[in-house]
Amino acid sequence: MTIEFVPATRASSKARIALAGPSGSGKTFTSLALGTALSDNVAVIDTERGRASLYVGVNGWQFSRLNPQSFSPKSLTDALAVAASQGFGCIVVDSLSHYWMGVDGMLEQADRRAKGGNSFSGWKEVRPDERRMLDALASYPGHVIVTLRVKTEYVVETDERGKKVPRKVGMRPEQREGIEYEFDVVGDLDLDNVLTVSKSRIPALSRAVIPQPGPELADTIREWLEQGEDAPDAMTYRERALQLSTYEELLALWTEVEKAGLLGAPILDNADKPTVLGDFIKYLGIQAKTKAGAQ
Known part of the structure; x- marks a missing residue:
């Protein structure tokens, strides 16, 4: 195997955004505001009992939706495959937390697959499904926005009149530790719908605090994403694969992909x-190789 360093180039890309916050912080509203500004063809994978549909028509928003009842990692990978085939320019997963702690989510899958009371065996079996799901989110041929529930607790603060009052605050997102590494922009929403950017690959958004984020934020993200060379996406490679007929050609394409x-x-x-x-x-x-061997 030859190791060769080549000059780095930057390709244009699609948004990968995660919005975390407690109930009432505006995660669904904000994800739709960003998604509909980034694309005119949006689909919502709505794990919240169809609540996203309450926003149809608000600000002129129109979108398609899928309301799954099971939240296995594989089911999300499959849903993304269908969405890609239908050409949705932006997918909103509201919320990704269900694929961790919901029905058939990662926690249930690990418990179900544990053998002899050994929880590690369960996690060993389910990790490939999770990795496949995360790879699908990262390589979807369109923008991806996910929301994350957070564990909440109350803190006691002193208000402007000197009285002690409780305030609900968000804590850690309900997903696996380190999930933020999978996204370009990660922000925390508070109950006033103020977004605090905790992670950003976009310099202009580093440590930004944005009240009621919407189309202006989407414009900043789009401008940065488009500063690169055009590169083939998954659907382009799929069409190329279907046009090839030999094992050698397909092997070369696999290496390129x-x-x-x-x-x-x-x-x-x-x-x-x-x-x-x-x-x-x-x-x-494999089909091409088998066919060639039969001739």
């Missing part, structure tokens, strides 16, 4: 079944 970091991109295969791009190219390669 690996370098682009899109092996885990969610797509539909040629039978319209959810899969990921790397597995699809590999499947086509």
Whole structure:
């Protein structure tokens, strides 16, 4: 294996945004405000019993929705594959916390797969599903916005009249530790709908405090994302794969997709079944090799 360093280049990309906050902080509203400003073709994966639909028509917002009842990591990967095939320019997952602590989420999956009371065996089995889900979120061919519930508690503060009053504050997001590493922008919303950016790859948003974030924030994000060279997305690679006929060609494409970091991109295969791009190219390669051997 040859190790070769090459000049770094920057490709244009899509937004990866996480909004965390307690109940009542405006996570759904803010995610829709950003999503509809970033794309005119938005889909919401609504885990909150259809509550996002209450905002249809607000500020002219129109979007499609999916209301899942089960929150296994695999089901989110599959939903993203269908969304990609239908060309949604922005996906809102409201909330990603359900895929951690909801019905069939990571916690339930790990408990269910534990063998002989050994919880580590359960986590070992379910981690690949989680990794596949996170790869699908990272490589979706459009913008991705997720909301995160946070554990809340009350603190006692002194108000302007000198009286002790309780105030609800958000604590750690209800997701696996380190989930923020998967996103370009991570912000915490408070009960006044003020966004405090806790992590940003966008210099202009570093440590920003933004009251009632909306289209102006989306414009800042879009401007930064577009400062790069155009690069193929998962759907472009899928179409290229379908046009290739030899194992060698498909192997070369698989290597190119690996370098682009899109092996885990969610797509539909040629039978319209959810899969990921790397597995699809590999499947086509095996078919091509088998066909060549039979001739």
